[in-house]
Amino acid sequence: MTPEEQQKIKINLQEIAEILYKNTPVDNLQSFESVELSVREHLIETVAPEISGFFFTRRGEKVRVEKEP
Template sequence: MNPANEQKLKYHLREVAKLLKEETPQEELQNFEHIELAARKHILETVGPEIGTFFFLQGSLQSKENNGK
């Protein structure tokens, strides 16, 4: 990954982390183990599916473009 994209990615990941932290109950932020479990839950339930959908849709659009040529 080029340095400019890496910086953009880090910025956006910090912003996402802020949003997810706001949505995490305070009792799940008391120690490292609970924080890790909460983060994994957010990744599995929210982040991963959204990224997967984005890649799937991008792939579908590219396939349609290639089939239409």
């Protein structure tokens, strides 16, 4: 990964973190444990499905993986 790519990732992750923070209940920001659990929940429910879609391809086309209920 180039330094430019690393910087781009850092900037985008900061923007994402701001969005996720705004969408986290205040009660979940009271302790390290509750913050960690909230971050994990956001990663599992929001971030991972979007990222994993880039790793699953069929005939060169991106395939969106729908999360199960």
